[in-house]
Amino acid sequence: MKKSKISNTTLDRLPIYYRCLKKLKEYKIDFVSSKELEKRTGINSNQIRRDLYDVRMDISYYHDFGVRGMGYPVSSLLEILEKILGLNNEIEIALVGAGSLGQALISYKEFKKMGLKIKYVFDIDSKKDSSQLADIELYDIANISNIITKNQVKMAIIAVPASAAQEIANELVEAGVEVILNFAPVYLELPEEVTVRNEDLSIGLIGLSYHLSKQQVQEAPLKYLG
Template sequence: MKYKKVPLTAVRRLSIYARTLSDLENRGRETVSSEELGLDANIPSTQVRKDLAYFGQFGTRGKGYSVKELNRKLREILGLDRSWNVALVGAGNLGKALFSYPGFRRQGFHIVAVFDNDPAKIDKEWKGLKIQHIKKLPEIVKEKKISIGIIAVPSSAAQEVAETMCRAGIKAILNFAPKRLFLPPECKQGTVDLAIELENLSYFLTK
């Protein structure tokens, strides 16, 4: 289903709501008000209602939201009602940490291919998955129906890797390299720069 243009910040909050609802569901809650959901998610209830309104009408006035139904709907909106095959490029320390992170698989993101260009790493196995040379990425993306790519390479190589991913048919990229990527609009991207996150925290510590 297509929705009207939604701010990225609202989409990110949907993930927080979905996690909060999953926790409530595990605790046996059947209904929740926007005030309660906002309190648990540490987000104002007015913002909760505004965010949900982008995607339709939920809940009943005076009764709140069905925890199970709202959680199901938000997971559907976020694409978490299916599995996604993921390619990881970069078999260094960061790449290995990302590959080993169990949270991806729990949410339906399965790293099914790992690539590098270091001859010393090619053909080594991580939990039974063989590291492939980056030149094999296009054929493996097609073979394994990979939709998402993760970049964990030095910044000097990130742009080239991202372009290779896009040409191979990958539609979304999560970039861990500290570099801004320039990609065609049909190839969506997100960036996680851990140094910037620490810099933001250090800013507040100096005040």
């Protein structure tokens, strides 16, 4: 497999560009400058140009994506990012955990717009009210291995308590899952070839709380130094 020239930090920004370009295409806008992308995404225009340069190098395309005096062609750049991100074909996802968080993820409409489909939902209580599952069949968590293997599912979301997350992750990987989005507040120990993205909501809020506490520390530094 060819080693990617795109860093993980750049990969984190590509979906933002992709979503922005999708909107521009809906508005029938044919070209967009890096400055306009900066206004719409909040990402510095120099960073955008560097990221798109990395994309060009990754696909061995040695000409600028942009057109002088006009900017980037929206449709062409969107198509390139779709292929880079693997969104040119619909991706079926398994969701483990049909509680409040799981139900919220199922209701999230942006997944469908991005070519992502939650198709298999597992829960320890397979008789749970499925009215909030958007007509997706709910499977008993004991059937994960069989269903994941049979349908060759490669992407999964974990939305279970921390105490169950590692065991679930192990089972998913053994069944063939290669990419996991983990909402459980726990570090997962998995083989290097498995890609894991952790989305711990509490950590995100704690990080934001820094901006509240910073002013308090500045106003009364001696108190915090003892």
